[in-house]
Amino acid sequence: MTSEIEEFENFEKKINGSRSFNWTTVRDTLRFLRKSKFRKSHLVSNYGYTLVVEYANKLDSNEKWDTIEQVLVASLDSDEIDKAQTLLDILIKQFGQSSIRASRLKGMILESKGEIQSAIEIYTNILEKYPADSMSMKRQITIFTSQGNYTKAIQLLNQYLQIFMVDFEAWLELSSLHLRLLAYKNAQFCYEEIILNAPINYIFYVKYAEITYSLGGSDNYILALKYFTHSLELNPPVIQNQDDNSIQIPTNLTSIYGIIMSIFSYCQQNAGNINKLKDSQLKLMEWSQNQLTSITERYNPTYLPIVNSFIKTTKINN
Amino acid sequence: MKIEDQDIVLDTAIRNWVVIPILFVLFIVSALKLNFSRILQIKSNKKQDVQKLMEIQTLTRAKKLSQYYNRIPLQSFLMRKYYFTNKETGVLQVIEKADDNSPMNMMFSNSMLSDSSGVTDMLKGNVVHMLPQIAMMTWVNHFFSGFVACKLPFFPLTIRFKSFLQRGIEMASLDVTYVSSLSWYFLCWFGSEGINAIVLGENQLTPDQQLFQSIVESGPGQQQVPIHKLYISEKENIELIRHESIFDNVEERFLNNLTKNNLDLEFNKAATTTSTTPSTSSTDSTSPQSLNLNKLAKRRNR
Numbered sequence: 001m002t003s004e005i006e007e008f009e010n011f012e013k014k015i016n017g018s019r020s021f022n023w024t025t026v027r028d029t030l031r032f033l034r035k036s037k038f039r040k041s042h043l044v045s046n047y048g049y050t051l052v053v054e055y056a057n058k059l060d061s062n063e064k065w066d067t068i069e070q071v072l073v074a075s076l077d078s079d080e081i082d083k084a085q086t087l088l089d090i091l092i093k094q095f096g097q098s099s100i101r102a103s104r105l106k107g108m109i110l111e112s113k114g115e116i117q118s119a120i121e122i123y124t125n126i127l128e129k130y131p132a133d134s135m136s137m138k139r140q141i142t143i144f145t146s147q148g149n150y151t152k153a154i155q156l157l158n159q160y161l162q163i164f165m166v167d168f169e170a171w172l173e174l175s176s177l178h179l180r181l182l183a184y185k186n187a188q189f190c191y192e193e194i195i196l197n198a199p200i201n202y203i204f205y206v207k208y209a210e211i212t213y214s215l216g217g218s219d220n221y222i223l224a225l226k227y228f229t230h231s232l233e234l235n236p237p238v239i240q241n242q243d244d245n246s247i248q249i250p251t252n253l254t255s256i257y258g259i260i261m262s263i264f265s266y267c268q269q270n271a272g273n274i275n276k277l278k279d280s281q282l283k284l285m286e287w288s289q290n291q292l293t294s295i296t297e298r299y300n301p302t303y304l305p306i307v308n309s310f311i312k313t314t315k316i317n318n
Numbered sequence: 319m320k321i322e323d324q325d326i327v328l329d330t331a332i333r334n335w336v337v338i339p340i341l342f343v344l345f346i347v348s349a350l351k352l353n354f355s356r357i358l359q360i361k362s363n364k365k366q367d368v369q370k371l372m373e374i375q376t377l378t379r380a381k382k383l384s385q386y387y388n389r390i391p392l393q394s395f396l397m398r399k400y401y402f403t404n405k406e407t408g409v410l411q412v413i414e415k416a417d418d419n420s421p422m423n424m425m426f427s428n429s430m431l432s433d434s435s436g437v438t439d440m441l442k443g444n445v446v447h448m449l450p451q452i453a454m455m456t457w458v459n460h461f462f463s464g465f466v467a468c469k470l471p472f473f474p475l476t477i478r479f480k481s482f483l484q485r486g487i488e489m490a491s492l493d494v495t496y497v498s499s500l501s502w503y504f505l506c507w508f509g510s511e512g513i514n515a516i517v518l519g520e521n522q523l524t525p526d527q528q529l530f531q532s533i534v535e536s537g538p539g540q541q542q543v544p545i546h547k548l549y550i551s552e553k554e555n556i557e558l559i560r561h562e563s564i565f566d567n568v569e570e571r572f573l574n575n576l577t578k579n580n581l582d583l584e585f586n587k588a589a590t591t592t593s594t595t596p597s598t599s600s601t602d603s604t605s606p607q608s609l610n611l612n613k614l615a616k617r618r619n620r
Contacts (some may be wrong), residue, residue, distance in 0.1 A: 162372070163368060163371060163372050165375045195390060223565075232572060
């Protein structure tokens, strides 16, 4: 990941550094951005527009249309509808009105102009002809989400997931919609699906644990604790060897807070009774508290009193 | 006088009216063929089959479940198991019901489920490729058979190539480098493919790539194995799972790993430092600590 970021910074430096417009650099940058899926709309719409308008015939004929599409979307992202309209005209001239890709872009322009109804019409027309066009389906869902019509969006997203049930980004979207409606149970289901699809990404475990914790109940607290722990297992503390003493730096503070809170809440639920907890869980609690203090001492000593009082309030063996 | 000793003089009319026309017609036909198949391809690509997409996705999801079931709680796993495999409405069950194991039904469901569009696509492609081939071969065979069309320059060939290069001329004593018209046609046909690819379309796929692409697109074993068989095997996989969670003693495992790492680190440090006394003291200091922790926890438990 870091290497991609560095690569992008190199490109950015090159573009900003050159005095005149260097079309090859811009082309390479746009190519890189298409591949890496970074969202740098301002840069793309600024430089890319000049590229596709003034240097269009220098581009490879296949790449040209992809680039135009990319610049169009980016200029919509940075609120330059006129530019987008010009580019759409170019695309329609090339591919005709019947092209789905072009008409989808037209729909997006209409969306950003605020003509939601006609945009929806365009997408519905596309879907009538091509019922498996996932992009148009996603556009419709985003329209409803942005209007705040979550129930409708959820309904559509469910339809979408009926077909594309291994698209875990769609599951993510669905769970975030459910979370907005405070439907934790449904969100939990979505995250289970996500974990099945991406079983080694620790962030999803953290999120799942948080949702489970929010559901409440002593079983769920223990479950949350387990998922928090597993996220730490997947993303283990980095061991730094400094001078004489080695320190373990956990990379995920959320999980540490989560562990403390889950155990604390569990004990609260059971009227301060810690007998049911396993040895390992108590040890884990102690470990997390130590970690929390040591991390705060190292990186943010001004917060130490707050953290200490947090630890004191969440003490379980009093 | 033996025939090999002297060169056969070929009529220039043969060059003008046989060799060059064959080459020319072959080029035209392959150009037409490419464009025609391109049109067919566009047409066949246009329709998207939601049903097929769904089937593949369902299969992938079921596979994921049977692979990573131990990462979700028992309750959730059972829920999904029910969703996939219950007797009445299970997703993987539906198709099994459709074929009642009678061969007629099997065939019917096979042709229904395994995509019929793929078969017709293949048929179309074959027709496009084979028909002109047959037509051209009969044309060449009918008009230009029975004489030598040209002579290959440069290198002598072994006798084995005789049947390949002199199709239609049965003459044992003729040198191998003389080529009959039908063989000339074959030579041009095989040889021209690469040139056609360059001349006719810049990004036209070569047959190899096309084959590759069609395999990638068709998904897991689409053509060979009918999807309901995959469904059944996947269903059995899920039914056979005895759920065991990786979370059963995740806390202990995590702590154990931590202490192990710590000890490793201490050990490494001990190995790197030249003086032995401080390192022993440090390893000693860790173990009592963990012992203390143990005792503490036990005391609390009581």
